[in-house]
Amino acid sequence: MTEQAFIELDRVEKVFDVRKKTGFMKRERRQVRAVDSISFGVARGEMVGYIGPNGAGKSTTIKMLTGILTPSGGRLRVAGIDPSRERTRLAHRIGVVFGQRTTLWWDLPLIDSYKLMHRMYRIPDARYAENLDRCVELLELGALLDVPVRQLSLGQRMRGDIAAALLHDPEVLYLDEPTIGLDVISKAKVREFLRDLNAEQGTTVLLTTHDLQDIEQLCSRVMVIDHGRLMYDGPLAGLHEAGESERTLVVDLERELPPIEVPDARVVKVEGPRQWLAFPASESAAPLVARIAAEYPMVDLSVREPDIEAVIAKMYVEQAEKAVS
Amino acid sequence: MGAGRLYAAVAAGGFRRYATYRAATLAGVFTNTVFGVVLVYTYLALWDERPHLGGYDQAQAVTYVWLGQCLYATLAIQGGGFEKDLMERIRTGDIAVDLYRPADLQLWSLASDFGRSLFQLLGRGVIPFVFGSLFFPMALPTDVTSWAALLVALLLAILVSFGIRYLAALSVFWLMDGTGISQAMMILGIFCSGMVLPLNAFPGVLGDVVRALPWAAQIQMPADVLMGKTDPLHAYAFQAAWAVVLLTAGRLMQSAATRRVVVQGG
Amino acid sequence: MGELPRWREGLRAYGLIAGMWIRSSMAYRMSFVITVIGNLLVTGLDFATILLMFSQVHSLGGWSLPEVAFLYGLSATAFGISDLVLGSMDVLGARIRDGSFDTLLVRPAPVLAQIGADRFALRRLGRITQGGLVLGYALLHIDVNWTAGKLLLVPMMLVCGAAIFGALFVAGAAFQILAQDAAEVQNAFTYGGTTLLQYPPAVFGKDFVRGVTFMLPLAFVNWVPASYVLGRPYPLDLPPGAEFASPLVALAFCALAGLAWRAGLKSYRSTGS
Numbered sequence: 001m002t003e004q005a006f007i008e009l010d011r012v013e014k015v016f017d018v019r020k021k022t023g024f025m026k027r028e029r030r031q032v033r034a035v036d037s038i039s040f041g042v043a044r045g046e047m048v049g050y051i052g053p054n055g056a057g058k059s060t061t062i063k064m065l066t067g068i069l070t071p072s073g074g075r076l077r078v079a080g081i082d083p084s085r086e087r088t089r090l091a092h093r094i095g096v097v098f099g100q101r102t103t104l105w106w107d108l109p110l111i112d113s114y115k116l117m118h119r120m121y122r123i124p125d126a127r128y129a130e131n132l133d134r135c136v137e138l139l140e141l142g143a144l145l146d147v148p149v150r151q152l153s154l155g156q157r158m159r160g161d162i163a164a165a166l167l168h169d170p171e172v173l174y175l176d177e178p179t180i181g182l183d184v185i186s187k188a189k190v191r192e193f194l195r196d197l198n199a200e201q202g203t204t205v206l207l208t209t210h211d212l213q214d215i216e217q218l219c220s221r222v223m224v225i226d227h228g229r230l231m232y233d234g235p236l237a238g239l240h241e242a243g244e245s246e247r248t249l250v251v252d253l254e255r256e257l258p259p260i261e262v263p264d265a266r267v268v269k270v271e272g273p274r275q276w277l278a279f280p281a282s283e284s285a286a287p288l289v290a291r292i293a294a295e296y297p298m299v300d301l302s303v304r305e306p307d308i309e310a311v312i313a314k315m316y317v318e319q320a321e322k323a324v325s
Numbered sequence: 326m327g328a329g330r331l332y333a334a335v336a337a338g339g340f341r342r343y344a345t346y347r348a349a350t351l352a353g354v355f356t357n358t359v360f361g362v363v364l365v366y367t368y369l370a371l372w373d374e375r376p377h378l379g380g381y382d383q384a385q386a387v388t389y390v391w392l393g394q395c396l397y398a399t400l401a402i403q404g405g406g407f408e409k410d411l412m413e414r415i416r417t418g419d420i421a422v423d424l425y426r427p428a429d430l431q432l433w434s435l436a437s438d439f440g441r442s443l444f445q446l447l448g449r450g451v452i453p454f455v456f457g458s459l460f461f462p463m464a465l466p467t468d469v470t471s472w473a474a475l476l477v478a479l480l481l482a483i484l485v486s487f488g489i490r491y492l493a494a495l496s497v498f499w500l501m502d503g504t505g506i507s508q509a510m511m512i513l514g515i516f517c518s519g520m521v522l523p524l525n526a527f528p529g530v531l532g533d534v535v536r537a538l539p540w541a542a543q544i545q546m547p548a549d550v551l552m553g554k555t556d557p558l559h560a561y562a563f564q565a566a567w568a569v570v571l572l573t574a575g576r577l578m579q580s581a582a583t584r585r586v587v588v589q590g591g
Numbered sequence: 592m593g594e595l596p597r598w599r600e601g602l603r604a605y606g607l608i609a610g611m612w613i614r615s616s617m618a619y620r621m622s623f624v625i626t627v628i629g630n631l632l633v634t635g636l637d638f639a640t641i642l643l644m645f646s647q648v649h650s651l652g653g654w655s656l657p658e659v660a661f662l663y664g665l666s667a668t669a670f671g672i673s674d675l676v677l678g679s680m681d682v683l684g685a686r687i688r689d690g691s692f693d694t695l696l697v698r699p700a701p702v703l704a705q706i707g708a709d710r711f712a713l714r715r716l717g718r719i720t721q722g723g724l725v726l727g728y729a730l731l732h733i734d735v736n737w738t739a740g741k742l743l744l745v746p747m748m749l750v751c752g753a754a755i756f757g758a759l760f761v762a763g764a765a766f767q768i769l770a771q772d773a774a775e776v777q778n779a780f781t782y783g784g785t786t787l788l789q790y791p792p793a794v795f796g797k798d799f800v801r802g803v804t805f806m807l808p809l810a811f812v813n814w815v816p817a818s819y820v821l822g823r824p825y826p827l828d829l830p831p832g833a834e835f836a837s838p839l840v841a842l843a844f845c846a847l848a849g850l851a852w853r854a855g856l857k858s859y860r861s862t863g864s
Binding site: 346347348349351352353355356359362363366367369370371373376378447505508511512515516521522523526527528 | 611632633636639640643644646647648649650651652761770771772773774776778779780783786787790791793794795796799
C-alpha cells in the first residue's frame with residue numbers, strides 16, 4: 001500500500017470564464033485554464049519551491065490548497081482533507097503567508113492580532129506563550145508588538161505575518177511570494193527562519209516565489225509551473241540541466257582578439273576586447289576559466305547566472321517544439 | 326498649453342473617471358429614485374394638510390423633491406466629491422506634491438470636481454428626475470427661458486457647493502483628521518440644503534437662518550428659479566455672493582496652508 | 592480536533608472579533624463618547640425632520656406626532672440594532688477589491704461571522720439610543736388600550752425588525768460579491784427602508800404599500816403590527832392575525848438571506864474575484 005502524500009494533487013484543474021468587451025455591446029467569452037491538469041505529491045517535512053513566471057498559476061494553486069478557490073476538476077487533498085469541502089477543519093492545520101497582503105488586522109496593534117488568533121485557533125495557553133516568545137525572539141518583533149499593523153514597514157509586517165501563521169503549530173506552511181519587496185537583510189532573516197523551522201519542527205513548507213535565490217537557499221526540490229502546467233518537478237540542479245540553461249562567462253582580454261576557442265563553451269558575442277561565452281549551467285566555471293587563462297591574455301572576468309524566466313521560457317519552447325515534431 | 330485648455334482637460338478627466346464607475350452610478354440612480362419616491366409621498370401628505378406650505382403648491386413640492394434627488398450627487402450634498410481624495414492626500418502628506426505643481430490647487434480641484442458634477446448630473450441625476458416627471462404631477466415650466474435660468478442657477482450652485490467643500494477639505498491641514506469635519510458636512514449638507522424639507526417650510530427663526538446660509542444656494546435657489554418662485558436675479562445675487570465669499574476664503578486658506586505644509590508621514 | 596456546530600463556531604468567532612474591536616474603541620474613553628454622541632446626532636436628524644414637519648402641521652396622513660414617533664422609534668431602534676450587529680457588512684465590496692477577503696477564507700471561522708464582526712462599531716449605540724428615546728416618548732403619549740397581545744408586540748417588533756434589516760444586510764453583502772461597486776443598492780433598501788417605515792402607511796400610494804407588504808415585506812417591521820396596536824386600519828386587506836406574523840416574515844427573510852450568502856460565497860470560491 002503506497003503511503004499517502006501529505007499534499008496530493010491529481011490532475012487538478014482551474015478554469016476561469018473571462019469576459020472581454022470586444023465592441024459596444026458585444027462580449028467575448030473565453031476560458032482561461034489557470035491550472036491545467038497538475039499532479040504532484042509533497043511528503044511531510046519537505047520544503048518545496050513552486051516557481052514560474054507571472055500568471056503561471058502559482059497563486060491559483062495556493063488558493064486551491066488553502067480552500068480559497070474550489071478546483072474545476074481533479075482531486076486535491078491536504079492531510080487527507082478536501083480543502084473545498086472542509087475549509088475550516090483544514091484551516092486549523094495550515095498556515096499561510098501572503099506576500100502582497102496581510103493576514104493581520106490592519107488597524108489593531110500586532111499583539112491584538114496574535115491574541116485573537118490565540119483564541120480563534122484554540123491554541124493551548126502554554127503552547128501559545130511558548131510559540132509567541134520564540135517567534136518574537138527569532139523574528140525580532142519585541143518592539144513592534146504594540147504598533148498598529150498599518151504603521152509597520154513591509155519587512156516588519158512580513159515578519160509579523162510569518163509569526164501569525166505559525167502560532168498554532170500548523171503542519172504545513174504556504175508562503176506566497178514572502179520576500180517580495182524586502183531588503184537584502186530582511187530576506188536573509190526570513191530565509192534563515194524558514195530553514196530552521198523546517199529542520200527543527202518538521203513543518204512542510206511550500207514556497208512560491210519569483211526569486212531564484214529563495215529557492216537556491218531553501219529548497220532541495222523545485223516545481224516549475226508555466227501556463228498552468230507543471231514543467232519540471234525535481235532537484236534544483238536538475239532544473240538547469242533540464243532547461244539546458246547556460247551561464248555566461250564574460251571575459252575581458254588584453255586586446256581585441258578573434259573569438260576564443262575552447263571546448264564546452266561557445267562565444268556568443270564579441271565587443272572589442274570583451275567576449276561573452278556561454279557554457280552549460282551545470283558545469284563549474286573554474287576549469288573553463290583556467291583553460292582560457294592558460295591560453296589567452298585575460299585581464300578580468302565575471303560570471304552571469306541564467307535567470308529563471310529564461311530557463312523556463314526555453315523549457316516551454318522546447319516542450320512546444322516537441323509537441324509539434 | 327494655455328491654462329484654459331489645461332483645466333478643460335482636468336475637467337474632462339474628472340468626467341471620464343466617474344463615467345467608468347458604471348455599477349456605482351446605476352446603484353446611485355436606484356437609490357435616488359427610491360428616496361425620491363419616499364419623499365414625494367411624504368410631501369403629498371404634508372401638503373394635503375397645509376396646501377400652501379412654504380409658498381408651494383403640491384406639484385411644486387413634488388418638483389422640489391425630484392430636483393433635490395437629481396442634484397444630490399451633482400452637488401455632493403452629503404459629500405463624496407473631490408474633497409474625499411483631497412482630505413486623504415492632506416492627511417498622508419502627498420499634498421506637498423500638489424502644492425508645488427505649477428497649476429493652482431483650487432482651480433485644479435474645481436475643474437476636476439466640475440467634470441464629476443457634470444457627469445453625475447447627466448449620467449445619474451437626470452434619470453430620477455425624468456422618472457418623477459412621468460409618475461408624479463410636477464410643476465415644470467414649458468418656456469425655454471425658465472430652463473435656461475435654471476442652468477445658470479445650477480452653475481452657481483456648483484460653485485457654492487465646491488466652495489464649501491474646499492474649505493472643509495483644507496481644514497484638515499489644521500485638524501489632521503477629516504472624519505469629524507466630514508460628519509459635520511454630512512449633517513449640514515442634508516439639513517441646510519433643503520433635502521429633507523424645503524427651506525421655505527422651515528418655521529420661524531430657524532427658517533430665516535437656514536435660508537441665509539450658503540447651503541440654501543444649492544437646491545432651494547435653483548428650485549425657486551425653475552418654478553418662477555423668485556426673481557432669478559435675486560437668486561443669482563445670493564448665490565454669486567456666497568460663491569465669491571467661499572472661494573475667496575478658500576484662496577486665503579490655501580495660502581495659509583501652503584505656508585504651513587506639514588508633511589505627515591504614514 | 593472537535594469542532595462545534597457551525598452556528599456556534601460562528602457566534603464564537605463573532606464574539607472574539609467584536610470583543611477585540613470594542614476593547615480597542617473603548618481605549619480612548621473621551622473620544623468614544625464623542626463618537627457615540629456624533630452618531631446619535633447624525634441619525635437623530637431623521638426625527639428632527641419629522642419634528643420640523645409637525646411644527647407646520649398637526650397630523651400626517653391622519654396620524655398624530657406621538658403615533659408617527661411610535662413608528663419612528665420602532666423602525667430606528669430595530670434598524671439601529673441590526674446596524675450595530677451587522678452594519679459593517681456593507682464594506683464587503685471594498686474588501687474584495689483590495690484582496691483582503693481571501694484572508695478570511697484562510698481562517699478557521701465562518702466567513703459571515705468574520706465579516707459581520709469586522710470593525711464592530713460600538714458608536715452605533717447612538718442610533719439605538721435616539722431611537723429608544725423617541726420610542727419611549729411615543730409610548731408615554733400614544734392613546735392605546737393596552738392588552739397583553741399589544742404589549743407583547745412592541746418587543747416583538749424590535750426583535751423581528753432587527754432580524755429583517757439584518758437579513759437585508761447579509762443579502763446585500765452577498766450581492767456585493769457579484770457586483771462590488773453596487774454597495775449603494777443595498778443602502779437603498781436598508782436606509783431607504785428604515786426611512787420609509789418612519790412614516791405612516793396611509794401616506795403612501797396603495798400600490799407602493801402593496802409592494803412593501805407583500806413583495807418585500809418590510810411592512811412587518813413596524814407598519815402592520817403598529818397599526819394594530821394603535822387601533823388604526825391598515826390600508827390593505829390583510830388576513831386576521833397578520834399583525835402577529837412578523838416572526839414568520841423575519842424567519843423567511845433570514846432563511847433567504849442565508850441562501851443568498853451561501854450562493855455568493857460559493858460563487859466567489861468558484862470564480863476568484
